[in-house]
Structure formats: C-alpha cells, structure tokens
Amino acid sequence: xxxxxxxxxxxxxxxxxxxxxxxxxxxxxxxxxxxxxxxxxxxxxxxxxxxxxxxxxxxxxxxxxxxxxxxxxxxxxxxxxxxxxxxxxxxxxxxxxxxxxxxxxxxxxxxxxxxxxxxxxxxxxxxxxxxxxxxxxxxxxxxxxxxxxxxxxxxxxxxxxxxxxxxxxxxxxxxxxxxxxxxxxxxxxxxxxxxxxxxxxxxxxxxxxxxxxxxxxxxxxxxxxxxxxxxxxxxxxxxxxxxxxxxxxxxxxxxxxxxxxxxxxxxxxxxxxxxxxxxxxxxxxxxxxxxxxxxxxxxxxxxxxxxxxxxxxxxxxxxxxxxxxxxxxxxxxxxxxxxxxxxxxxxxxxxxxxxxxxxxxxxxxxxxxxxxxxxxxxxxxxxxxxxxxxxxxxxxxxxxxxxxxxxxxxxxxxxxxxxxxxxxxxxxxxxxxxxxxxxxxxxxxxxxxxxxxxxxxxxxxxxxxxxxxxxxxxxxxxxxxxxxxxxxxxxxxxxxxxxxxxxxxxxxxxxxxxxxxxxxxxxxxxxxxxxxxxxxxxxxxxxxxxxxxxxxxxxxxxxxxxxxxxxxxxxxxxxxxxxxxxxxxxxxxxxxxxxxxxxxxxxxxxxxxxxxxxxxxxxxxxxxxxxxxxxxxxxxxxxxxxxxxxxxxxxxxxxxxxxxxxxxxxxxxxxxxxxxxxxxxxxxxxxxxxxxxxxxxxxxxxxxxxxxxxxxxxxxxxxxxxxxxxxxxxxxxxxxxxxxxxxxxxxxxxxxxxxxxxxxxxxxxxxxxxxxxxxxxxxxxxxxxxxxxxx
Numbered sequence: 019x020x021x022x023x024x025x026x027x028x029x030x031x032x033x034x035x036x037x038x039x040x041x042x043x044x045x046x047x048x049x050x051x052x053x054x055x056x057x058x059x060x061x062x063x064x065x066x067x068x069x070x071x072x073x074x075x076x077x078x079x080x081x082x083x084x085x086x087x088x089x090x091x092x093x094x095x096x097x098x099x100x101x102x103x104x105x106x107x108x109x110x111x112x113x114x115x116x117x118x119x120x121x122x123x124x125x126x127x128x129x130x131x132x133x134x135x136x137x138x139x140x141x142x143x144x145x146x147x148x149x150x151x152x153x154x155x156x157x158x159x160x161x162x163x164x165x166x167x168x169x170x171x172x173x174x175x176x177x178x179x180x181x182x183x184x185x186x187x188x189x190x191x192x193x194x195x196x197x198x199x200x201x202x203x204x205x206x207x208x209x210x211x212x213x214x215x216x217x218x219x220x221x222x223x224x225x226x227x228x229x230x231x232x233x234x235x236x237x238x239x240x241x242x243x244x245x246x247x248x249x250x251x252x253x254x255x256x257x258x259x260x261x262x263x264x265x266x267x268x269x270x271x272x273x274x275x276x277x278x279x280x281x282x283x284x285x286x287x288x289x290x291x292x293x294x295x296x297x298x299x300x301x302x303x304x305x306x307x308x309x310x311x312x313x314x315x316x317x318x319x320x321x322x323x324x325x326x327x328x329x330x331x332x333x334x335x336x337x338x339x340x341x342x343x344x345x346x347x348x349x350x351x352x353x354x355x356x357x358x359x360x361x362x363x364x365x366x367x368x369x370x371x372x373x374x375x376x377x378x379x380x381x382x383x384x385x386x387x388x389x390x391x392x393x394x395x396x397x398x399x400x401x402x403x404x405x406x407x408x409x410x411x412x413x414x415x416x417x418x419x420x421x422x423x424x425x426x427x428x429x430x431x432x433x434x435x436x437x438x439x440x441x442x443x444x445x446x447x448x449x450x451x452x453x454x455x456x457x458x459x460x461x462x463x464x465x466x467x468x469x470x471x472x473x474x475x476x477x478x479x480x481x482x483x484x485x486x487x488x489x490x491x492x493x494x495x496x497x498x499x500x501x502x503x504x505x506x507x508x509x510x511x512x513x514x515x516x517x518x519x520x521x522x523x524x525x526x527x528x529x530x531x532x533x534x535x536x537x538x539x540x541x542x543x544x545x546x547x548x549x550x551x552x553x554x555x556x557x558x559x560x561x562x563x564x565x566x567x568x569x570x571x572x573x574x575x576x577x578x579x580x581x582x583x584x585x586x587x588x589x590x591x592x593x594x595x596x597x598x599x600x601x602x603x604x605x606x607x608x609x610x611x612x613x614x615x616x617x618x619x620x621x622x623x624x625x626x627x628x629x630x631x632x633x634x635x636x637x638x639x640x641x642x643x644x645x646x647x648x649x650x651x652x653x654x655x656x657x658x659x660x661x662x663x664x665x666x667x668x669x670x671x672x673x674x675x676x677x678x679x680x681x682x683x684x685x686x687x688x689x690x691x692x693x694x695x696x697x698x699x700x701x702x703x704x705x706x707x708x709x710x711x712x713x714x715x716x717x718x719x720x721x722x723x724x725x726x727x728x729x730x731x732x733x734x735x736x737x738x739x740x741x742x743x744x745x746x747x748x749x750x751x752x753x754x755x756x757x758x759x760x761x762x763x764x765x766x767x768x769x770x771x772x773x774x775x776x777x778x779x780x781x782x783x784x785x786x787x788x789x790x791x792x793x794x795x796x797x798x799x800x801x802x803x804x805x806x807x808x809x
Contacts, residue, residue: 021344022304025319025336029076032068034334036323037091037109040310043101043125046072048312049080051105051123053322054091058330063111065089067123067132070321070336072314080125084134090116092201094152098159098179101126104137106161107147115146115167120159120177120184140183144175151204153216156483157181160216160235165200170224172198174235176243189235193244196233197223201261203274207234208480209358210270212293214608217248217272219291220260228259228279232272232291239606248291255298257289264311266318268341269358270294271351275320275339276306285326288344290351299348304337316341316359452484456565458533460558463524475557475599482561482600482610486617489564492571493620499649500575500625506542508633508759510723510730510742511579514553514591518746518756518772519562526758526770529566529574538573541760544625546723546742547579547635547673550592550614552749557599560614578621579635579723580673583657587615619654623672627761631719638711638720639671640686640701645715648672661699670699676725677734677741678702705735712738721759730757731769740767747774 038053050068054061065088067080087093093108093116103123108116120137127133144150150164157180163172174189202221207213216235223229232248250256263277263286272291279286288303309323318339325333345351459476507527512519523529529538549563550556566574581587588611593604596611604611624634624645632645642648647668657673658666678687684704693700708720720739725732726748732741746756753774760768 021302021340023338023340025075025338027070027075027077027334027336030068030079031077031334032066032079033064034322034332035064036308036332037093038064038310038322039093039095039105040070040312040321041095041097041103042312042314043097043103047125048072048319048321049095049103049123049125050310050321051095051103052087052090052093052108054111055332057332061111063089063091063109069125078130080132081130082123082132082134085121085136086134087119087121088116092148094150094161096152096154096159098122098154104152104154104159106144106152107150107164109148113167115148118143118146137184139177139186141185142188143186144173144188147171149200149202151202151218153204153206155206155214155216155237156487158237160204162204162216162218162235163196163199163202163221170198170200170222172196174243189243191244194247195245196231196247197229199223199229199261202229203263203265205265205267205272207267207270207272207293209478210294212270213479217265217267217293219257219265219272219274220263220277222261226280228261228277230257230259232257237608239603248293249296250298251296255289255300257291257298258286260286262307262323264309264320266311266313268313268316269354271354273318273341275303275311275318276309276323278307283326283329288339290345290348292351292354294354295350299345299351301344301347304339306333306337308332316355452481452488453565453568456481456485456561457530457569460562460565461520461523461528461530463520463528472554472598474601477561479600479602479610482557483613485561485564485568486610486613488568490617490620492567493576493617493622494653496571496622497649498622498624498651498653499645500577500622501629502542502544502575502625502627504542504628504761504765505540505763506544506627506761508721508742508761509543509545510744510757511548511726512545512553512559513548513581513745513748514550514556514559514595515745516553516555516558516562517775518744519559521772521775522744522756522758522770525772526760529570538570542573542575544575544627544633545577546633546721547577547621548581548723549576549579551581551587551590553745554591554595556587556592556595564617575625576621577625577633577635578618578623578673580657582615582618582621583673584612584615584618585657585659616654619656623651623655623669624648626717628765630717630765631721631761632715632717633721634672635722636673636724637671637675637677637722638703638707639667639675640703641668641671643711643714645717659699661697667699671701674700674724676702677708677739678704681705681735705738708735708739726754728754730755730771731759742769746772 032050033055035053035055039051041049043049048070050070052065054063056062065086067082069078069080087105088110090108090110093105095103095105098104105121110116120139122135122137124133144161145166147164147166151162153160157178158176159179161175172195175186176189177184177186196218199221202218204216204218207215207217212234217232219232221229234246234248235243237243257274258279260277260279264275266273270293272293274289277286285305286303287300290299304320305326306320306323309320311318311320318341320337322332322334341355345355527537529543530536545563549560563576567576587593593611596602596604596609600610602609606612624632626632641664655669657669661667661670674692676689684706687702688696689700689702712718721742723742725741725743727741727743730743734741742757742759744756744758747753755771755773757769757771760770762768
C-alpha cells in the first residue's frame with residue numbers, strides 16, 4: 019500500500035523550481051509565487067504567479083496588476099483572508115535581498131487576475147531577510163528568524179493588520195528564546211492545548227548545525243508574548259535535526275516533511291509530533307528539500323524543490339501524501355486523524371476541499387482588506403456604509419396596514435418576492451461553505467430537543483470567529499436603519515432559547531430546509547435583537563442567525579437589542595456559556611465572547627418596512643424624534659450606560675425604553691423596573707409620543723420587542739405600536755406564549771404563536787440571589803387599565 023502518489027498536472031505548467039512558496043486559498047487553488055529555476059550552478063530568480071486548481075489539476079498563469087514584488091526566492095507567504103496572500107522578504111540573487119516591503123496579492127475578483135498592492139507600513143520593519151517564516155494568527159502577522167545577509171537571527175516581529183496605521187512591532191519576550199536560525203518552519207496549531215500557537219521547528223543554526231527543537235509562541239491576555247520550548251519525552255523517539263523542510267498542522271499533530279541534515283545524502287522520515295502527548299512518531303517519507311507543501315482534507319501535497327537522488331536539479335512533480343495510510347502504523351495518531359476528519363465533517367465544509375466554486379464577481383472588500391490596502395485619496399473610513407439594493411419601483415400598496423387579530427391561523431399561501439429581490443449570491447466560496455455548514459448543522463427543527471445543556475458546542479472557536487468576520491463585513495456595508503420589503507416575518511426576543519426558534523421554523527416555515535432554500539424565496543426575516551442571555555443555548559442561536567445573515571445577506575435582517583452589549587451579556591448568561599461550552603476565558607480579547615460583542619457594535623438599530631413601519635428593539639423614549647437621528651449614529655457603537663450626552667441618551671432610548679402601562683398614561687414617565695436607581699436614563703413613553711413620532715416621520719406603525727408579553731404580542735396606542743416577544747416561559751417564570759408577526763404583502767399582520775413546553779429547561783441565571791441582582795422584567799399584561807402584579 020503506497021502512502022505517496024504522483025499527481026498528474028495539466029495546463030500552463032510552471033518551470034521546475036526551488037525556494038518558492040505555495041499558499042492554499044479558499045477557492046480550492048494552490049497559489050505558486052517566485053522561486054529559482056534552473057540547477058544550483060546556474061539558476062534564475064522568478065517573480066511569476068501560477069494557480070493550481072485542485073479539482074481539475076490544471077496549472078494556470080495568473081495575470082497580475084498593480085505593484086508586484088521583485089523576483090525572489092527563500093521568501094515567505096501566508097494566506098491572511100479569503101483569497102488574499104501576503105508575501106515578505108526573500109533573496110533576489112547575487113547576494114542581494116528583496117526589499118522589506120509587505121506585499122498583498124488579492125485574488126478575490128477573478129481566477130485569472132491578481133492585484134498586487136504594497137501595504138503601507140509606518141515605522142521600523144523587520145528588515146531585509148531570507149529563509150525566515152511568516153505566519154498569520156488573526157489579527158497578527160508574525161515574522162521569525164531568517165538570515166539578514168550577515169547572519170541568522172532569532173528576532174520576532176508582529177503587525178496587527180486590523181489596526182491602522184499598519185505598524186511592525188518587535189516582540190520583546192522575557193522568556194527563554196529559540197536560537198538564531200534560518201530555513202526553519204513555522205505553522206499554527208489548530209486544536210488542543212497548543213491551539214492558536216505559532217510552532218517553529220528546526221532550521222540551521224549560526225554554526226551550520228541542523229536543529230531539531232520546536233518552540234511555541236503565544237500571546238497572553240495582557241498583550242505579552244512569550245516563547246515556550248516544546249517538551250520531548252527522552253525515552254521516546256526524537257526528531258532528526260533538519261532545515262529547508264516544511265511543516266503543517268493536522269489537528270493537534272505537527273507533521274514535518276522533507277528537508278536535509280548536515281550529512282550529504284542522508285534520508286529523512288516524516289516526523290509527527292503530538293502536542294497532546296509530547297511524543298514523536300516516524301514514518302516513511304518522500305525525500306524532498308526546498309519544496310513547498312499544503313494540506314487539503316487528509317492529504318498533504320508537496321511541489322517542487324530537490325529530490326535526494328538529484329540534489330542539483332529541481333523537480334516539477336506534485337506528490338500527494340495520504341495521511342490515512344501514512345499514520346496507519348500508529349493507532350494513537352490514526353485515532354486523532356479520525357477525530358480531525360469528524361471535526362471536518364461537523365465544522366469544515368466539504369467544499370473547503372478541492373470542490374470549490376468560483377468567487378462572485380461582486381465580492382465586497384473584507385475588513386482585513388480595508389486595513390491592508392492603502393486608501394485612495396478621498397476614500398472614507400469604516401463608518402461609511404454602502405446602501406442596500408434599491409427597492410422595486412412598483413412597490414406594494416402603501417395603504418394602511420391591517421392587523422389580523424387571531425392567535426393561530428392556517429399557513430397562508432406564500433407570495434413571491436419581486437423579481438429584483440433575488441437572494442444575493444454569497445460573497446465567496448468559503449463564506450458560502452462556512453455559512454452552509456453552520457446552517458446544515460444547527461437548523462434542525464425536528465431534532466433540537468436532543469441538544470443537552472452544558473454540552474460542548476458543536477463548533478470550534480476559530481470557525482465561529484471566521485463566521486463573525488464574514489457577518490461583520492456584511493453588516494459594515496449596510497446602513498444603520500435598514501429598508502425592508504413585505505412580506506416579512508418579524509421575531510422578538512429569543513434570549514438563547516434555541517428550541518423556541520426551532521419550533522417557529524418547524525411550525526411556521528423555515529428559510530432553509532434539507533439543504534435547499536425554503537420560504538426565504540417568499541419572505542424576508544427580521545429579528546429585533548436580544549439573541550443571547552438568559553436561555554442556555556445562546557451559542558446555537560447567535561451562530562445560526564449569523565450564518566443565515568451570511569447566506570442571505572439581503573433577506574435576513576438582524577437589529578440590535580439591549581443584550582447585544584458586552585456590559586450586559588457579561589453578567590446574564592452569554593459570558594458564562596462561552597466559558598463553559600467553549601472552554602475559553604471570556605476576558606481574553608481574542609475569545610469568541612469578545613469577538614461576538616465587537617460584531618454587535620456594528621448591528622443596525624432599526625428597520626423600516628415598506629416606508630410605513632419602523633421596527634426597533636426598545637422604543638422611542640424621550641429623545642428620539644426623527645428616523646434621521648438614528649441614521650446619523652456612527653458605528654462601531656458602544657452603549658454608554660452612564661449617560662452624559664444627548665447621543666448616548668438616544669441610544670439608551672432605542673434599546674431600553676418601554677411604552678407606559680396603558681393608553682391613558684401620557685408623556686414621559688419613570689421606568690422604575692429598569693431604572694431602580696432613578697437616574698432617569700431609562701423611561702416609559704406614552705401613546706401621545708407614539709402618535710407624534712409617527713406623524714413627524716410619515717409612518718403608520720411601530721413594532722418593537724424588549725418586553726415579555728403574555729400572549730406573545732400586544733397592542734398599544736390604539737394599535738399604532740405592537741410589542742412582539744418570541745421566547746416562551748421567559749426565564750422559566752412567566753408561562754408566556756411566544757409569537758412571530760407575519761407581515762403580508764398587503765400589510766396585513768398575522769401573529770403566529772408557540773406555547774411553553776414541559777422540557778424542564780434551565781437558564782443560566784437561576785439562583786435567587788442572581789435573580790435579585792438582575793430579575794427578569796415582569797411581563798406586560800394586556801392593555802386594560804393599570805398593570806396587575808405578577809405572582
């Protein structure tokens with residue numbers, strides 16, 4: 019049984035080379051750049067770019083525009099975002115080194131066309147070098163070691179690509195540090211105790227020795243970086259020192275491929291280091307050095323470099339290493355590979371393997387790209403939003419809406435959307451894949467009951483972070499006040515009660531069913547905030563909603579609630595859930611909890627449907643008079659609870675205020691339940707405020723959430739304000755129904771209800787002391803005189 023096989027390649031074959039880089043990107047393509055062609059006695063340095071399609075096995079030269087790097091070899095390259103590559107350093111021949119510029123290659127717009135850009139950098143750089151490593155652990159690019167032209171070094175530099183201006187910083191680590199080295203390797207661990215670490219291995223030292231040590235670079239919560247030497251068990255196998263090799267991480271296993279030692283003609287094994295057990299294992303290997311390698315599913319591909327039996331003439335062969343076969347002699351590593359494969363099935367979409375689809379031509383710039391690519395003169399910064407697609411010219415009848423006052427009605431025939439309201443093609447193949455995977459895993463209306471409390475979350479942190487990046491990029495391109503069309507389904511607070519969301523989708527229609535678009539073809543979906551906290555499945559809820567937003571960016575609408583705020587959800591469930599179910603420290607700025615809350619700061623605050631109905635989470639409070647006041651708010655938006663400015667008060671009004679208890683209570687009144695200290699920041703607004711606001715803005719109705727209502731929906735101000743609440747039996751205390759409002763094309767409103775189930779579900783806040791500190795808001799009773807107390 020052969021662990022290795024030659025891959026037949028076709029198309030525009032590049033010349034055989036060494037000292038090049040190959041970077042695997044989301045399109046299912048391996049991107050080759052630079053290197054040296056010819057034999058070691060007479061070689062030429064190249065600066066060409068090729069792509070290798072993993073599915074068709076076709077090589078194709080990439081035509082490039084912009085400011086391309088000079089020809090170079092012994093440089094480093096890494097994928098930094100969807101179909102984008104950064105390149106640094108290298109040698110240009112004749113003893114000269116490439117510049118210390120950082121180059122970005124953008125391949126998102128067209129398979130055959132790449133755009134080179136010099137990333138504008140401020141301050142001191144790592145300087146010219148070759149034989150170094152370049153890794154990316156979001157948001158940090160990290161350069162380590164290499165040779166400056168004078169000697170090998172062991173300095174380490176990083177740059178945060180999400181902060182402007184782009185500035186290199188030398189890491190001053192107080193811990194023990196690796197020896198100076200060149201032609202070593204570095205890769206990012208993706209699972210286990212070393213998850214997220216940059217792990218460097220081997221290399222050639224100052225005195226020409228082949229090194230066999232491994233070091234992990236990690237960042238602490240306080241911003242410190244340090245090195246830790248990987249422990250080896252002295253009574254077990256030890257790796258052979260080597261340089262000009264490659265390494266890749268497969269799950270928690272570091273796989274070392276090829277290279278050479280100080281002994282001419284010495285054959286090397288593939289050495290595998292298990293970061294969980296600190297043990298090395300050895301396997302038969304192909305003999306290659308100064309090559310490149312990349313991982314696709316459970317196969318490692320190796321291209322170019324020198325073979326041991328012809329050390330002076332490079333090869334153009336692509337070899338495939340089958341890890342299932344390679345690791346078979348080790349039961350422990352075979353089991354780990356099986357875990358990796360299971361994780362791939364559960365988390366990584368199948369089409370991250372070769373079956374990739376081309377990118378959509380209207381792909382938008384990612385946040386990372388916005389940080390790295392220099393702005394043109396006059397170009398605006400982050401707070402500029404692109405307008406949503408325009409409405410159809412012949413919109414639905416703008417006549418006054420009708421409210422169908424019935425609890426449960428038969429499911430009506432779904433209208434079709436206007437022709438120009440086609441669901442937008444996802445921005446990239448990887449966006450589609452990640453979103454589809456989250457949706458296919460979490461959107462399971464028939465089996466939601468099987469998710470146990472406190473169970474480990476089905477997805478790993480890095481995939482949630484990727485989903486957040488993709489969703490946030492979409493949110494940034496959409497305005498603070500969304501414009502939506504009917505028909506549309508409007509949901510109130512969900513509060514981590516994922517089972518209620520599944521029941522709504524099961525009973526009253528789902529946007530996506532059995533791998534296919536469902537009633538998203540007929541309805542938009544609008545969620546009015548409070549996705550997290552209280553209930554104990556906030557992770558399922560927010561990840562599913564974000565995945566739906568990525569999959570259907572102009573049909574799924576998410577607006578912000580008062581619990582989409584780090585100062586609130588740090589104490590009322592979401593933080594604790596992230597800690598328990600993801601095993602993370604929520605106080606770590608790189609945690610899922612922190613990342614999701616940064617995304618929350620980009621959520622819009624309102625939506626207007628058919629120019630007649632405004633939807634927001636809380637209300638209009640004391641300060642909101644015009645829709646334009648919401649539109650003028652800038653993002654990212656942090657909610658300030660100790661209000662000192664009118665703008666801060668406006669945000670609190672939108673997220674926190676409630677209607678008064680009855681239609682007979684006018685003006686602005688204290689909100690004692692939400693503001694027990696009597697600061698006056700959180701208020702109640704009367705029906706007169708509602709009517710005046712609607713008249714000023716030429717609107718007919720306010721739909722809001724924020725308050726538990728016993729029937730799932732409730733009318734106020736003579737029916738000109740509706741409250742909708744979608745979480746049943748709120749906090750296990752109120753036995754309330756949950757509702758979704760279906761706004762039809764003719765502006766009729768149909769409420770559809772679900773009722774509490776006897777599932778003995780628990781909430782994150784259950785003990786009486788905690789409830790005293792943050793009690794669930796009492797339910798809003800039907801608008802019939804003064805509100806009664808609730809026992």
